[in-house]
Amino acid sequence: MLSAFILNYDEKLIFDHIKQANDKIIFYFPVLNETIKSNLEKLCLKYCVEFKYFYSFKGEEYQLQMINHSNDFFKKIIEDFEVNCPHDYFSIIIGVDHYGLMGDLNLNIMLAKELNSPLYAKTNDNYDILNFLLKKKLDHFVLLKNEENFTLAKPYAYKTQARFSHELFKKAKSNKQTIVLPESFDERILRASEFLMQNDLVDLILLGDSNEILSKANSINVNLDGVRIINPKNSQYNEEFEDILYETRKAKGMTKEKAKELVQDITYFGTLLVHTNKAHAMVSGASTTTADTIRPALQLIKTKDGVSSVSGVFFMSLEDQVFVFADCAVVPNPTPEQLAEIAYISANSARSFGIEPSVALLSYSSGNSGSGISVDVVKEAVKIVKDKYPQFLVDGPIQFDAAIDPLTAKSKMPNSKVAGHANVFIFPDLNAANICYKAVQRTAKSLAIGPILQGLKKPINDLSRGCLVEDIINTVVLSAIQAQE
C-alpha cells in the first residue's frame, strides 16, 4: 500500500506530484483539521478526483489523549490507518496543524514513523532548518523548494513501541490462547486481567477462591466477566496433579505427602495446568523470585528436544526499533556451548516476533582487540554457532559500539556483516545482561518486555516484582504468541 505523510499541505505537492502515482487517493487525518479538509474537498472537485477521507481524532481532544495515554494514542492511529486504507488506494496522511509547521514538527515526525509513511514537505521558508531537523530524526524524506524534481520515497521500516505492541496484540488475537495467572491476590494482575479480557486478547484462568477474587475485583471496580477461576486448594484436578508430580519427581526425592502439599502451591498448580494442556501458558512472578517462579517448570515441563538450557530474552522497545537482549534471566555463568545455544535460540525468538536477527556476541573486545578468559569463552561460543548454524548472521566477540554503530564498525570490524547492524545482543553472562537491560530500561525511554523464557517445551514466563499492569499485559501477550507455535 503506497502512502505519503504530508507535513505541510500544498496543492502542487499533492495533486501534481503524489497523485501521479495512483488515481485513487484517500486522505487520512490523524487529527482532523476542518479548514484543510474543506480545501482538499474543493481541490478534489477541481482535479476531478473523488474526495475520500477518514480521521482518528477531532479538535483538541487529541492533546489530552497524547499526553495521558501516548501509547494508546499512537496505537489507535496505527489501527485506524491499517483498517481504513483500501489497499488499492494511495493514502495521503495530512500532518497535524495546530501550532504551525515548526510547532507540530516533532509530533508529525513521530506520526510519519508510526505509520511508516515517508514524509514530504514543500517549503521555501525554513528550508535549511527543516532539512537539518528532519535529517536528525528520519532515514529519508522529500523536502521540496519551488519546482524541483520530484521522486516518490520508499516506505520506512521503523518498529516504534506502539507498532510493536500493535503487531503483538494483532498476532495474539488471531489465535486466542488460554493463559493462567496464579497471583490473583495482586491488584495489578486483576487490572491486567480486565484489560486482556475486554480487548479479547486471550482467555484467562485465575487461581484462588472465587468469592475472595470477585469481591476484591469488585472493591477496585474491576470487571472479571469471562475469566475462569480455579481453586488449587480443592480443584477437580488435584488428585491428577499429585500423581503427576509424584511420578515425575520421585527419583529426586518427591513423596506423596510433599506432592499433595506442593500441588496446592499456586506456582506448581499453574505449571501443572500448562503441563497437562489445560492452559497454554503461565505468567507469574509478580510476588515471587525468578528462581521460585521457574523452578517448577524446569522440573516438570523441561526443555524442548535439542535444547539443554532455558534462558530469558528481553525485547527492548526503543523509540523506533526493537532490540533483543539475552540471557538476562536464567543462566548465571554460561559455558561456550550454552552461550552458543542462547545465541541460536534468541535469534529464533527474534524471528518469531517479527525481527530478522543479526546476532552480536558481546564482549569488551572486538575481534582480536582484547584478551582474557571471558573473551575466550565468547570466541569459542562464536566458533560453535558458526560451525553448527552456518546459515545465520552472527559475529563476535564484539563491543556494543561496534555492534550497533556503522561508523565504529567500519574501523573496528570492517569485514563483519553483523557489525554496525546488530539487533540481537548476547551478553557474556547473567551479570552483564541483567545490569545492562535495566540500565537501558531506566535511562533510554525503553520499554523492556520480558523476560520471555525460551527453550521450555511450553511457555512459562516470569514477571518482575516491580512490574506494572502494562508489563503484565505485554508478558501475557508474548506468552500467548509463544504458545501459538
Ligand code: ACO
Ligand atoms: N535450563 C534447563 N533446566 C535447568 C536450568 C536451565 N537453565 N537450570 C536448572 N535446570 C534444571 C536442573 O537440571 C534441575 O532439573 P532436575 O531437578 O530435574 O534435575 C532443575 O532445573 C532444578 O535445578 P537446580 O539447579 O536445583 O535449580 P535451582 O533452582 O537451584 O536453579 C535457576 C535454577 C533458578 C534457574 C538458577 O539458575 C537461578 O537462580 N538463576 C538466576 C535467576 C535470577 O535470579 N535471575 C535474575 C533476575 S530475573 C530479572 O531480573 C528479570
